[in-house]
Amino acid sequence: MNLISAQTRRVFLGRASQGLGSVALASLMSPGLLRAASRGVLGTLPFPQKAKRVIWLTMAGGPSQLELFDYKPKLAEMDGHPMPESFTKGQQLAQLQGQKLVCKGPMFRFQKYGKCQMELSELLPHIGSVADDICLVRSMTTDAINHDPAHMFMNTGTQIAGRPSMGSWVTYGLGSEAENLPGFVVLNSTGKGRNPQPISARQWSSGFLPSKFQGVQLRSQGDPVLYLTSPNGVTRERQGADVAAINTLNKQHASLCDDPEITTRIAQYEMAFQMQASVPELMDIRPEGPKTLELYGCQPGDGSFASNCLLARRLAERGTRFIQLYHRDWDHHSLLREELPIRAKEVDRSCMALITDLKQRGMFDDTLIVFSGEFGRTPMAQGNKGPIGRDHHNKAMSMWLAGAGVQRGITYGATDDLGYAAQENITTVHDLHATMLHQLGIRHDAFSFKFQGLDAKLTGVEGAKVIQKILS
Numbered sequence: 001m002n003l004i005s006a007q008t009r010r011v012f013l014g015r016a017s018q019g020l021g022s023v024a025l026a027s028l029m030s031p032g033l034l035r036a037a038s039r040g041v042l043g044t045l046p047f048p049q050k051a052k053r054v055i056w057l058t059m060a061g062g063p064s065q066l067e068l069f070d071y072k073p074k075l076a077e078m079d080g081h082p083m084p085e086s087f088t089k090g091q092q093l094a095q096l097q098g099q100k101l102v103c104k105g106p107m108f109r110f111q112k113y114g115k116c117q118m119e120l121s122e123l124l125p126h127i128g129s130v131a132d133d134i135c136l137v138r139s140m141t142t143d144a145i146n147h148d149p150a151h152m153f154m155n156t157g158t159q160i161a162g163r164p165s166m167g168s169w170v171t172y173g174l175g176s177e178a179e180n181l182p183g184f185v186v187l188n189s190t191g192k193g194r195n196p197q198p199i200s201a202r203q204w205s206s207g208f209l210p211s212k213f214q215g216v217q218l219r220s221q222g223d224p225v226l227y228l229t230s231p232n233g234v235t236r237e238r239q240g241a242d243v244a245a246i247n248t249l250n251k252q253h254a255s256l257c258d259d260p261e262i263t264t265r266i267a268q269y270e271m272a273f274q275m276q277a278s279v280p281e282l283m284d285i286r287p288e289g290p291k292t293l294e295l296y297g298c299q300p301g302d303g304s305f306a307s308n309c310l311l312a313r314r315l316a317e318r319g320t321r322f323i324q325l326y327h328r329d330w331d332h333h334s335l336l337r338e339e340l341p342i343r344a345k346e347v348d349r350s351c352m353a354l355i356t357d358l359k360q361r362g363m364f365d366d367t368l369i370v371f372s373g374e375f376g377r378t379p380m381a382q383g384n385k386g387p388i389g390r391d392h393h394n395k396a397m398s399m400w401l402a403g404a405g406v407q408r409g410i411t412y413g414a415t416d417d418l419g420y421a422a423q424e425n426i427t428t429v430h431d432l433h434a435t436m437l438h439q440l441g442i443r444h445d446a447f448s449f450k451f452q453g454l455d456a457k458l459t460g461v462e463g464a465k466v467i468q469k470i471l472s
Helices: 009-018 020-029 073-077 125-129 147-156 166-174 236-257 260-283 290-296 305-317 336-360 429-439
Strands: 053-060 110-113 118-121 134-140 184-190 322-328 367-372 376-382 389-393 397-402 410-412 422-424 449-451 454-456
Touching: 053 147, 053 166, 053 305, 053 336, 110 125, 118 125, 118 134, 125 336, 134 422, 147 166, 166 184, 166 322, 166 429, 184 305, 260 305, 290 305, 290 336, 305 322, 305 336, 336 367, 367 429
Parallel strands: 053 322, 053 367, 134 410, 184 322
Antiparallel strands: 110 118, 134 397, 367 397, 376 389, 449 454
């Protein structure tokens, strides 16, 4: 009779904790244990890997490009006049559909920054100070016009729920260099003032990919992960032995049924055990010192976007492959003049600090930074004379990239005179994803996963192209 089948579960777990448990615990405590489990499916990459990691800064709600990145003198001249029907006839609008459309000029001044003379809003002086390090794209478009579908499209390349997020695709393909942290980490922060729309966890889901590639959200305040600390009386050695024993059972089960989710469970048990030691150390930013905290403009435990930018750098140092930050409350259907300065101030300094810090540490050239919302805003006003805002808009949006082989100090693409639609070098979300994968060394049109009989891709089948003109 098989020895294991002849003994009770209690006896087996006890013996495992003394034998296999101690060996496995030693392995869990040593660097490199999870490296094999964290390897991606791709072997030799077809392109040079300019980017080793991605930091994606998501401005949730849709920042107004017309007040931040895309100054339109003609729109200023047309302020208060009817929007020409030639621009809007037959076009999809969100909340302005069927209403009287009136032009609204830019509400803030723009100025030129850097040697490149990049034109940016007066609300972004710190980003302006690193204008020579970024590539501003003014001709981005998207398919979705409401928040949740637009986030889905930006994160997964489709508005269909249940598809893998871009962070999951990247870690599936490349794995992670982090030894005791997840390969895909998400951090949230909220602007002061409004009640922002919620960000659903499906935005960082692994979809139909193995679930070990889903994003792990670390909370910015309080315990970063629920149940991070062990119960009273439970030592790390004892817990490590339990993990080893459970995983021994799981490995036996996996050898019989070949279920990838069992492999995921094994990896996640081990990762959870590692995170009990690594996450508290990661989240404690006090050792960074006053100069670094002043650079970012944050304080330990404040849960701000600035703190999350600093945590993003710390995660990048520790080998995390994909780091996504969400800063919420950019949905200004009203009170745009009053609230946009607050929102811009919350992110302006820390974006500059992230670039500066990465450069100082020699990490800027192999880190791809992306700053984007889920869509843009209309050149037409929403609301009356008082709390005026702008509606959702998918025909034109602005975003910027930096690092990892992206050209520095350039402006790419343009919209029409009123900022209604991208007109020159039109780019799509699929193009953006293709460019990200290219800089990671991945050929986007050959990177797929068989799902429901089809070769599913992050960049879809619509003919996505790498935006070569913004690459060095």
